[in-house]
Amino acid sequence: MNVKKIGKWTRHRIASYAMAVVVLVLMLSPVLTMAQDPTGAGTGTVKDLGIDTLAATSDTALNKVVSAVNVIAAADGHSKISINIMWTLICGFLVMFMQAGFALVETGFTQKKNVAHTMGMNFLVYALGMFGFWVCGFALMFGGALNAVTLGGAPGVIPHEYVIHMFGKDFGIAGTVGFFLNSKVYDVGVFTLFLFQMVFMDTTATIPTGSMAERWSFKSFLIFGLFISMFVYPLYGNWVWGGGWLSQLGVNFGLGHGHVDFAGSSVVHLVGGVAALAGAIIIGPRIGKYGKNGEVNTIPGHNIPMALLGTFILALGWFGFNPGSTLAGGDLRIAVVAVNTMMAGTAATLSALIFMYIKGQKPDPGMLCNGLLAGLVAITAPCAFVDSMGSVIIGAVAGILVIVVYNFVDRKLKIDDPVGAFAVHGANGAWGCIALGLFADGSYGDGWNGVPGTVKGLFYGDGKQLVAELIGVAVCFVFVFVVMYAFFKLSNKITPIRVKAEDEIAGLDMPEMGVHGYVD
Secondary structure, eight states: OOHHHHHHHHHHHHHHHHHHHHHHHHHHHHHHHTSOOSSSTTSSOGGGGTOOOOOOOSOHHHHHHHHHHHHHHHHHHHHHHHHHHHHHHHHHHHHHHHHHHHHHHHHHTSOGGGHHHHHHHHHHHHHHHHHHIIIIIHHHHHTTOOOOGGGTOOTTOOOOEEEEEETTEEEEEEEOSOGGGOGGGOOHHHHHHHHHHHHHHHHHHHTHHHHTTTTBOHHHHHHHHHHIIIIIHHHHHHHHHSSOTTTTHHHHHOOBTBSOOSSOIIIIIIHHHHHHHHHHHHHOOOTTSBOTTSOBOOOOOSOHHHHHHHHHHHHHHHHHHTGGGGOOTTOTTHHHHHHHHHHHHHHHHHHHHHHHHHTTOOOOHHHHHHHHHHHHHHHHTTTTTSOHHHHHHHHHHHHHHHHHHHHIIIIISOOOOTTOHIIIIIIHHHHHHHHHHHHOBSSSOTTGGGOSSOOBOGGGTOHHHHHHHHHHHHHHHHHHHHHHHHHHHHHHHHSOSBOOHHHHHHOSIIIIISSOSSOO
């Protein structure tokens, strides 16, 4: 056999294979460029700067300049997205630490015989909530909006929203992509969004642990933790943040920019507050809270310093909650958001103090804590859309509202809420959204929810924005209360919601947890 011919034939064969590979790569290049990016190496390109790559020319010298500019621009685009992802993750870590704040506040406001139980619920809701959100909560909430541009656009991730067509309009109900964070969403942008939104969800899930503290069966709590993280929070969250129908009230019906909630006054706090109210109604008051003749007995918390410390931790975490919701470290509006957050919390604390003095009361440290938290809850929705004067007014109203609502729920409705969860998160979550519809000054939010122009409230010329906020609040209250009320009724048939009376009297630490919180 002629060796030269074999060598020539082999070279031709290799060349043919190489050509076929090149053609295949060229054919698949659109697919490859649309693949997920689990390393982040391809996330953030020149297009993230709002420009296209410069085309090569016939001039060799000029081509070198063009090539250098393209390399620099690509690196700049990557850096922009990297800053946004890093900012969002750090803020997510801050929000995660709020779990410690909630645990300290709720435990400090309750009795020492239930310390291990109250701490245990606040601890385990983190794991329960995360697991439920990973299984399906994240997909239901954001499966229709997984291409967050500020986090690199999630190249290759194809979102899909389940839509109902009515009145000639599209009503987004739930996402259908991203269950179990599967391989189809294996992308750094998606994973960043998951972490940030998961810790938001956990804030919602932990709120009812305060309203139902000191008599809630731990097994019943476990079922609740999965249910709210997998279904209730994600569905309402989708309607507001996931491209769902409440966010499209502006596009579909001309109601401002739709229901706007920058960081979660309704999505996080109102959902948690209403769930807390439903749970407190179903489970009933603690033994000894209300007398036979209707008198209201105070059951004091065992550790006020613990509650105060927890409140400060929550206030710190709110700097992740609100400024972090830009999802962009390059959005310098974060400075305004942060200052507004501080001012509202401060104004609420002072207004609560003044209100107690006016009512002839002493400055209860517990109510001062709730005042600060109420102001933070209220400013969460409008923090990016108002000026400092607006934030102070919003906070001042919140500080008074939390006291009025707490007393009404506790003394008039006879609903036992040991930490004032509904007054803080429910009432002031609603107020925060309404305040946005009043005080949004039109300096921010151009194109929000697909509507041209900035976000303006009633006092700045757009009364329809207030209508959208009121609709969002009403829908949240009705949806969450009905679903959670039915859930607690049903789950009570699976495993009793309330512990035995003798265990409640003795303390839940040993009967429910098997250990004492304090060893005296």
